[in-house]
Amino acid sequence: MPNSVFVQRRQQLIAALQPGSVALLSAAAEQSRSRDTEYPFRQHSDFWYYTGFNEPDALLIIANRSDMPAVQLLCREKDPAQEVWHGRRLGPAAAAEYLHLQAAPLSERNSILQQAINGSTAVYMHLTENSALLAQVTALMQQLKQREKRGDIAPVQLIDLAPVTAEKRLIKDQTEIAIMRRAGQISAEAHIRAMQLCRPGRYEYQLEAEILHHFALNGARYPAYNSIVGSGDNGCILHYTDNNSELTAGDLVLIDAGCELQGYAADISRTFPVSGTFSKAQAELYQLVLDAQYAACSAVKPGSNFAKVTAAAEQVLTEGLLGLGILQGELEQLIADKACKQYFIHGIGHWLGLDVHDVGAYKVAGPDGEMAEQPFVPGMVLTIEPGLYIPAGSPTDQCWWDLAVRIEDNLLVTADGHDNLTTAVPKEIEAIEQLMAAADAGK
Structure with a gap:
């Protein structure tokens, strides 16, 4: 990603801040996995959004003030002794050159932070994250207030930075x-x-290994989330990640997996038969979910919203479940009662971006001040993922028990509708069976 993108984002944030205020944003910290080992480092999404800087413990200070630098990065200093053990550091001098901002050593954090807060009208920061930084800022504000007779000026507001950034991240460039x-x-x-x-x-974990191998082989070293490979009744567990069961002939396997590339997530779900051929019951339930997904995707366009998309999917699911005998009653009443939610137990989708469940409001204040559905606009990226899960013991014919189907794609809202970013993986029954048959013939 060109550095000019990060520079532009910082400029946009400065313009969004109150005059005379500052914004503080912490990098992520390394997380211990076990004794003397850490999890692979993953930068805080907002920090990455404004810097493209991938080191821990840094602090970004952005100011809408004429008496101090507009952007300051505080980062770890170069340290050959540490770098030979733990890897190279960019250091303040190189950070200033490569990132096009002013940089200083992290050791100067306390004095620079106090200078940034002193005289600011407000401080923007994440109020529900990084309690250590929040405690430090609160203490500094109290100290400044006690020294007002000496000319110090304490900010009068702490403002949550998260929704300010979320609004910007919601629309992708x-x-x-x-x-x-x-x-x-x-x-x-x-x-x-x-x-x-x-x-x-x-085994399920062998399919997971093939998926992760392909991610890494193509430059996406990590998954965007823990991969789900659930066969048989494991598919009825929405966030199943044990992935340790043997694949059994006659079962379906539900895979929910996506890579992370330069911080950005993909999120795909597909369901297919372990043996390569759907049974009659499997095919009927699968086709119903597929039809619901097509209906939901058709509703993704500018001016639409998640409520309309959900209604489109629920209409198809309810009609289909009634037709299969899984639900009983009058169609209109079943739709009004949202009866399909007994088996469609999650939402229709979510925003997608630097986080797999990305930031962004789902409801916004309307012209009358009342909360209304966030309308889709070009540049938004979201998932569409209807699913049906019928665990053993459900009040249905036993032919449906332990069947789980989820189909998920990633859609970009465009000026005239949407663009499916993940359409390359088959989801039609015939296409899946043909793909698996060809692979089986060539093994």
């Missing part, structure tokens, strides 16, 4: 869209690979 399109392509190819290599007798 062309650089972000290009990255997310590539993340979708890589993830789609990984799902195809899992379909091709699926065989009875293999």
Whole structure:
């Protein structure tokens, strides 16, 4: 991603701040996994959004004040002794050159932070994250208030920075869209690979390994979230990540997996038969979910919203469940009662971006001040993921028990509708069966 993108984002944030105020944003900290080991470092999404800087413990100070630098980055100093053990550091001098901002050593944090707060009308920061920084800022504000007779000026407001940034992150620019399109392509190819290599007798974690291998082989070293590979009744567990069961002939396997590329997430779900061929009951339930997904996707366009998308999917699901005998009653009443939610137990989708469940409001204040659905506008990226889950013991014919189907794609809202970023992985029954049959023939 070109550095000019980060510079522009910082300029946009400065313009959004109250005159005379500052914004503080902390980098993520390294997290211990076990004794003397850490989890792979993952930068705080907002910090990455404004800097592209991928080191821990840094602090970004952005000011809408004429008496101090507009942007300051406080980061770790160069340290050969530490770097030989733990990896290279950019250091303040190189950070200033490469990131096009003013930088200083992290050791000067306390004095620079006090200078930034003193005289500011307000301080923007994440109020529900990084309690240490919040405690430090609150203490400094109290100290400044006690020294007002000496000319110090304490800010009068603490303002949450999260919704300010969330509004900006909700609309993706062309650089972000290009990255997310590539993340979708890589993830789609990984799902195809899992379909091709699926065989009875293999294990869920072996399909997961193939998916992660394909991610890394194509430049996406990490998944965007813990991959779900749930076969048989495991598919009825929405966030199943044990992935340790043997794949059994006659079962379905539900895979929910997406890569992270340059910080941006893909999020795809596909369901397919372990043996390569859907049974009659499996095919009927699968086609119903697919029809609901097509209906929901058709509703994704400028001016629409998640409520309309949900209604489109629920209409199809309710009609289909009634037709299959899984629900009983009058259609209109079943729709009004949202009876399909007994088996469609999650939402229709979510925003997608630097986080797999990305930031952004789902409801906004309307012209009359009342909260209303956030309308879709070009540049938004979201998932559409209807699903049906019928665990054993459900009040249905036993032919439906332990069936779980979820189909999920990533959609970019465009000026005239939407663009499916993950359409490359098959989801039609015939296409899935043909793909798996060809793979089986060539093994």
